[in-house]
Amino acid sequence: MDQFSRYPLSGIPVPFQYQIRNGDDSDAGVLRLMNKFNTEENGGHAKKRSAPNAGGADFDVKRARMVERSGLLSCQRDEGGPTPLFDIPFRFGLESGVSGADGSVSVCERRAVDDTRGGATAPQHGFQQLSSVNRVSSPVCSEDEGLVVSGAGGAAAAAAAAAASTAAGSDEGLPLSPVASPGRTPSEGVACAVIAEPRRSLQQDCLNAVAITAHSQLSPAAYKNLIFQLISRLNRSELSDLGTLVKDNLKRDFLSFLPAEIAVKILTNLDFEDISKCLAVNRTWNRLINNTPYLWRRLMVVEGFMSKDEYQKQCDVSKEDVDSAFRQKFLENRSNLKSWYSSEFKPHRTTLKGHSTSIVTCLQFEDDYIITGADDKVMRIYDAKTEEFVTQLSGHDGGVWALKYDKEGVVVSGSTDRSVRVWNIKKGKCTHLFRGHTSTVRCLDIVEHQGIKYIVTGSRDYTLRVWKLPSCRNENYNPDVCEVFNTTESNPYFVGVLRGHMDPVRTVSGHGNIVISGSYDHNLMIWDIAQMKCLYVLTGHTDRIYCTVYDHERKRCISASMDWTIRVWDLENIHKNGPCSMVNSFTNPCVKVAGSVLTLQGHTALVGLLRLSNKFLVSAAADGSLRGWDPDDFSRKFAYHHTNLSAITTFDVNDNVLVSGSEGQFNIYNLRTGRLVHSDLLSDADQIWLVKFNNRKLVAAVEKAGKSYVEILDFSRSATTEDETRRSDQDVSVVSSQDGSIR
Incomplete structure (x- = not known):
């Protein structure tokens, strides 16, 4: 042998770390070793x-x-x-x-x-x-x-x-x-x-x-x-x-020797790829990971499947049966994300009839409801689970231009008829009618402070109005009866009027008791609805303001304007933004701030849309571009351009996916790699008006051949051959059924 x-x-040289190098004084030790060996043997x-x-x-x-x-x-x-x-x-x-x-x-x-x-x-x-x-x-x-x-x-x-x-x-x-x-x-x-x-x-x-x-x-x-x-x-x-x-x-199973709290703390610092490897180590690790709902709930946030606000709500109302579902929910979302990221995957597509007008002005996709509003004075409700038309809400005398969904099947709408209506979706009826504005209700938001929910509406009459949101849990609540309040004096839900803007209020956003409004007068105003007063007037934009975002976690206000810029204001230390001065007003004294802490540039046309996720601040403009920024330091993360350079009419974003639409173009981007994944899923649409999505489904309000439709793309299941054949058949006649679906 x-x-x-x-x-x-025997055939390898002595490795460097095992060699005796010059200057190593080891002869005496070797002699002692040999003497010891001989002594032991002889003795x-x-x-x-x-x-x-x-x-x-x-x-x-x-x-x-x-x-x-x-x-x-x-x-x-x-x-x-x-x-x-x-x-x-x-x-x-x-x-x-x-x-x-x-x-x-x-x-x-x-x-x-x-x-x-x-x-x-x-x-x-x-x-x-x-x-x-x-x-x-x-x-x-x-x-x-x-x-x-x-x-x-x-x-x-x-x-x-x-x-x-x-x-x-x-x-x-x-x-x-x-x-x-x-x-x-x-x-x-x-x-x-x-x-x-x-x-x-x-x-x-x-x-x-x-x-x-x-x-x-x-x-x-x-x-x-x-x-x-x-x-x-x-x-x-x-x-x-x-x-x-x-x-x-x-080998040392260090997790087994640590207290459970410390072991879970270590695991919560790992991403899912590492967690999946830990699951295969042994039964102890597998059992610890699978039986820790907090870990899976946190992974939902880390992987971008849940916002921090949703996470906090889940922690507050967490129950054993809810906790046990987090692992399964995470794994489902992870599987769906692979479909979003696969350019070869074609999601199941359902097309539903839309409004009688071609332009859709409002879209909400919350819980299992899809709600649209348009200039035809009605709102249409669809079931996201069954992907079927449910009901139509009628009552406004003008076009619906503002819409907000609240939990428990409650919807609030604002119209060109100057009214605000509260609806019960399950009953399909209007439960409350508020009058008070003297012009179109252009925007609205719902905030909650100290357990009470408020409706904040902005109008072309230059004012904001605050109303208490009627609760379906109130003992006097009757969904079959519509309470009409033609004046604010007789309305028990009316809180007050916020005055200060000199032009129409175009956008409103808020959280807790803080509300931010942006106007065509180039200014933003920060309001405290608990005290019903103005805190700050933020100046700096040189043209109309179209969108605002309140980053309540970082205490910042972000606005987009027709002057092509995005401005960031620090609301925690207001003096960082620029010179401050008092506005002397008998009814509403406040601080006027000249300038912002940061100005984001890059767009070459009107910046009309802003969205904020856990990881990205995204802006869209009429120049056909979308730009992403880090919400912490506002460094640039990405920039995308639609090929036809048409104005971006809508987009939605989370930490993993960006979806954008414009005239004749609909794109889906992978934000982890920065790659365009899908661009042909709605290639037959002439115009993409609005888009919303969750981890499983995407909903788009589109225009085709002068008519509006609602498109539902389900990324949890692939399109069948029958679906593809039906889509490619250009001669098939489209007939609207009674339930609003396309046959």
Whole structure:
């Protein structure tokens, strides 16, 4: 057998970290190690080595009988007898014997070996030669085939013997003395003498002493060199056993030793790719991860499947049955996201009839409701689950231009008829009618402060009005009766009027008691509806303001204007924005701020749309571009352009996906890679008016051939062949059914 095949590490050079380099003063330690080894061997074997001399011929006879009975070793006679030579090197090793029942082994006597004798020997590595060695321990025998180890502790004994022989220069050692050692005179005519070895316990003690001495006396470099040489003298099977032993004992299930709170804290800092790998580690980790709802709820936020506000609400009302559903919900969202990101995936598509006019002005997609409003004075309700038309809400005398959905099936609408209406979707009826504005209600929002929900409406009459949102849990609430309040004085839900703008109010947004309004007068106003007063007037834009966003987490206000810019105001430290001055007003004194803390530029036309997610602030403009910014430091993240450069009419965004629409173009972007994924899903639409989506479905209000439609794309299931055939058939007649779906 090839030497390197038998000893896999024999053919490689000594690694750098195991080499003894110049300047390493380890000779003294090596000498102490060798002396220790010799002392242990001589002291432990003294009595047994003296036995042949003490007993004479009787001892030889007894020894021979023991060998014959145990079958330990067949002594080979040397016909010519041992002839000492001075110029022949020696090889020492363990004989391939087997330990007997009493724990003793047979050992070959030291003898000369001719250079011409064949056979593989254990590999020799470059353990540095010592300048002087006082004495060399009596070596155990070596067969010509190499180092053979047997019996308990055989591998360790062989390794120690090999190291000792290497340190003494086994291949180029001292010649045999012509005078036989007094304590090792063999029986006449016998080449191999049987010498009783110490019992295993004594042998183990000796090896332990050698190991301790090596660790304490050798320098780190010499110690590592010795370890490498010992390992390099192991065959493939022994190396495999050693590797398994080391690998198994280096494993530590640290999570099992930590308190559950700390273990969960560690896991919450991992993303899903790492969590999925942890699930496969062992049953303990798998059970801990799967039975920790907090971890899956947090992953919903980290992976962009849930906003921070939604997360906080879930934490406040979390129940056991809700917590147990987070894991399944996360895995479903993760699967759906793969479909969003696959350009080959075609989602299931449902087309529903829209309004009688081609332009859709409002779209809400909340819970399982799809709600649209238009200039035809009605709102249409669709079921997002069944993807069917549900009902139509009629009552306004003008076009619906503002719409907001609240929980529990309540919708608030504002119209060109100057009224505000509250609707019950389940009943399909208007429950409250508020009058007070003197012009079109152009925008509205719903905020909650101290457990009370408020409706804030902005109008072309330059004012904002605040109303309490009627609760369906009120004991006087009757969904079958519409309460009409033609004046604010008689309306118990009316809170007050906010005055200050000098032109129509175009946009309003808020959170808690803070409301922000943007107007065509180029200014923003910050209101506290709890005190019904103006806090700040923010100036800086040079043209009409079309959109505002209140970042309540960072205490910032963001606005987009017709002057092509986006401005950011710091509401926590108002003086950072610029010079501040008091506006003296008898009814509503406030602080006027000249300038903003930051101005974002890049668009070359009216910036009419803004959206804020956990990771991105996105703006869209009439120049056909969308730009993304980091909401923390407002560094630029991305910029996309529609190919036809037509004005962006709508877009929606979360942390993973950006969807945008314009005239004849509808795009879906992967925000993790920045790549355009889909651009042909609604290629038959002439105009994309509005778009909303959640983790599973996308809803778009579109115009085709002068008519409006609602398109529903379901990314949890793929389009069927029948669907594709129907879409590609240009000659099929489209007939609207009674429920509003396309047949």
